[in-house]
Amino acid sequence: MTDTFSLADLGWAPDFLRQLTLDELSALLPCRISAVHRTRIEALGRTGPLNLMLPPALCTADIAVGDWALHDGARLVRLLDRRSTLARRAAGTGADRQLIAANVDTLFIVTSCNADFNPARIERYLALARAAAVAPVVVLTKADIPPDPAAWQDRAAAIDRRVPVMPLDARAPGDRLSDWCRPGQTVALLGSSGVGKTTLANALTGAVQATAAIREDDAKGRHTTTGRHLRRLAQGGWLIDTPGMRELRLSDAGAGIAATFDDLDALAGQCRFADCNHQTEPGCAVQAAIGAGTVDPARLARWQKLRREDRINSETLAEAHARDRAFGKRTRAALRDKSRLRGD
Template identity: 40%
Template sequence: MPVPDSRALPSLEPHAAASPARVARVDAGAVLVVPGVEPGEEPRRAVLPRGGLVPSDDGEDLAPTVGDDVLVVEDDELRLVRVLPRRSALVRDSAGRTSRTQALAANVDVVLVVEHLDPAPHLGRVERLLTLAWGSGARPVVVLTKADLVPDAEALHRDVAAVALGADVHTVSVPTDVGLAPLRALLEPGVTLVAVGPSGAGKSTLVNALAGTEVMATGERRADGRGRHTTTHRELVGLPGGAWLIDTPGVRGIGLVADDDALDATFADVVELAHRCRFRDCRHTEEPGCAVREAIDSGELPARRLDSWRRLAREAAYQARRGDARLAADERARWKKIVREHRGDIRPDPYRR
């Protein structure tokens, strides 16, 4: 029985009157866009199609995210009609049952992995965010904040640098304006930076310092003493110099989406050792001639590095399997619906948008 494939229908009408814009913020059913692709313009509200998904160039409908380059059409309201190809995307596992992953930010050049020195930096979190960053296609840069609050920032810097192979690590103190110059140097015209890290790490404070003006509310106690300002939305800010900054709220336990390349980049030291194991499929447990275990025994490799690599690799593999299962379930549901509609059990409502 021939079954019509709903995906084969032409869904991408040409948009002669469309103009380019960039997504600055996503709300339910609408987004804030910055008109044009130059920073420094006032954001405007653009509505999304029902369901929130927008056609993209590869034919798949996407949930637009902060940093997306898009096309908008102005008629009685401003409508977002197309998501342009992403050159990078910071993606995490989403809790939702239907969509597999969530893009936290798109078209990013530098991922600032922000971690505080006080309380002491959490190495496992840095490794997780670095893996996410390596997987995005953007370059990770680690920023250690609150250097003014600890007696020995250098020792902590060394500890973090040892798990941040291939990434620059900068230690900063925003209130005393220490260490910010190399970060300001990243703000070239057209470059987009996103700050990720736990709540309270100092992301918004850093974004404000780099912007040179208070563009984001920070965790300072409010003057009226009622609670604290914290970042609740991911938000893109265009700087007068032409660079873009994206601030994010601290997401508790970012679900890891990572391929082997991203894991290998983060754990380049373990991978390098593993190449020297006698057996190619060495699991670095009891095998003779295991270079990884030898390095741990000699103190060359901290045991926590191997544990951390295993934990993140397991999590990434689990996410991938779960993603496959969800994709298969979506596909089954789609075919069931198509078959039912074809039989006439359910007549498609022509007035349904």
């Protein structure tokens, strides 16, 4: 693989060019972020790989693999606005958002034909993709193992008939995914540990990385992708590989959830009451559809769970701090009142 790239090779588009001023066009160079470290970043430019220092105004949490940026040869100067952003609510109790990848065209949602297969998890990834305006594709690995792989494909397709489902052997995917891997295109791999993401990434890029043994009966194993990297695909596009995710908490994904459950969203608009909870309220169109057998109650429960989660997680960091401050004031006031009542 060559160490030099044209901007078109890297996925450059006219909307990135339009963001540059005349001074920037003459003094700075575009690059694409390929890896993010604690105090520096790796990038790819027309001259090849780059190691760039961060400016004081930026921290690594602000930068995603796949970002486009401007540099002066030694330092990243500024980030360009993204075409798409895949992000999740950071693990823990804070309100921070964690960037997953930027400027992605297609999200490969990787699961496998075994115990890992989980409709709720797939719907969660679909909502994430659609919230970011990224096209989703469900990739079913280990399709060479079960006696009836078509049954697994049918199960995946039933989750959302609009989404392509591609069953394959991750070790030899052939051209099953070629439509999304051409020059100038960027794909991201997301999925839980043990589904074969590293094996698939190796096959798509022609590279070799360490892979851990997986027990096929229960899909248990250890992922060996330890960080996010931008990697060249054998067909000329770009791959952002990510570590296996134990938890994907949605935030600011209301539009993606509505698009993934558009049938339920449409039914909810027909309910008698605008604030219907779709439980026992009279005139509930969703419950009527369940009674008619056209809506699965389990699907309704998954939709409601994602909506609640997104509503809670979508509060901004400032709102979270304001809530915490208000709670602290109420607690201190209650303690003062209690102290006065005791005569302290």
